[in-house]
Amino acid sequence: MLFFTVSHRGHAYSLELPASTTLTALHAQLEELTSVPPSMQKLLWKGKKAANDDTTLQQAGFKDGMKIQMLGSTPDEVSGIKAVEDERAKRDRIMHERTLKPQAKLRSTGSSSSSALQYRFHNVAPLLHLPEPDSAQAMLDKLANDPAILHVMQKHKFSVGLLTELAPHEQPGLLGLNENAGQKIKLRIRTNRYDGFRLYSEIRRVLCHELTHNVWGDHDENFKELNSKLNREVTEFERARATGTHYLTSSADPHGIYQPASELEAQAYVLGGSSQSTPVVGESREAMRRRVLEATMNRLRKEEEELELSCGTGKDVSTSNPDGPSTS
Known part of the structure; x- marks a missing residue:
């Protein structure tokens, strides 16, 4: 024996x-x-x-x-991997076929098919060892094909090699990470308990933050200005699509001069317009507008501070704060 x-x-x-x-x-x-x-x-x-x-x-x-x-x-594992690869190949084929078709231009200048192919997320993949990889793939695909995100990527000539996810239990202190100025962007898309996914609007805001790191590594004033600008352009793009506008020039900034206050005011309108605020007795409409705008601006500043703390770009992610999320 x-x-x-x-x-x-x-x-x-x-x-x-x-x-x-x-x-x-x-x-x-x-x-x-x-x-x-x-x-x-x-x-x-x-x-x-x-x-x-x-x-x-x-x-x-x-x-x-x-x-x-x-x-x-096991056969189940092999078939699962093959199913993911087949779905990815199908998606790539569909995206390739779409690039060969004439696309309606949303701007007077438009974006050429070559720039659409160059300035985008070249690969999108979930972490296959985490639960429900198909649902994670769908969330990442939605981000990668978000018209507003693609608009700012082509406008600022951003190219990302791989868009993937962060595992909450592996890097609990991070919401986002940009490796090598766009070679790879990782996003926290799942809840801490793996029982669902975080709000799409929150994930997309982290994505804008990480795209800014394609240009600026540190969270300095240059970074904050560009990050704020990207968020404003996303807001303007979606408002233009909703109203059927084809020329996306800002009425608050007709000459292309960046104005941080205008960006914050635009977001204040979208995130908490005065029409949704409860007025104070005896308060004028203008006073209420200023109060709502100030509250929204404070909230946006606080959100940006939290994003900076939860950003892994330029940090040793192995020493990230385990008690709360961070981004880069």
Whole structure:
């Protein structure tokens, strides 16, 4: 009798078999233990000798007490990976076909098909070891194909190699991370308990923050100005689409001069317009507008401060605050 251990994906299986047992019989027993079919099993051990399926364990070099490593995937795992790859190939084919068709231009200058192909997210992929990878893929695809996000990417010539997600349990202190100025952007899209996904508007705001890191690494005044500008342009783009506007020039900034107050005021209108505010007795309409605007501006500043704290760009992410999310 031979006593030996077979390890597969962190699990160790202790076996006791006669030395005359064939490798075929061993593979069959390992299939019962791991659900990996014999054709997909690969065994590695010290002193391995050339063998075929009829070779006995003794002839193959098995010895008492030896440790064997097994590699291999189950049919369900293989089919799952193939399904994801097929879906990604289908999506890439559809996106490629769309780029070959004439597109309606939302601006007078328009964006050429070459810029649309260049300034975008070139790859989108979830973390397959996390729950519901298909739902995560759908969320990332929605972000990658968001018309307002693509608008600012083409306008500012942003290109991102890979858009993927952050695992809450692996990097609990981060909401976002930009690696190598756009080579890879990671976003926290899931709730801490993995029971759903965070609000789309919040994730997209983090994405704007991370896109700003394509240009500026530190959270200095240059970064804050561009980040605020991207958020304003997203707001203006969506307002233009909603009203059917084709020329997206800002009435508050007709000459292209950046004005932070205008951006904040635009967001104040969208996020908490005076029509949705409860008036104070005796308060004039103008006073109420100023009060709502000030409250919204304070909220936006606080959100930006929280985003900076939860940003992993330029930080050692291994030392991120474990008690709360951060971004980069």
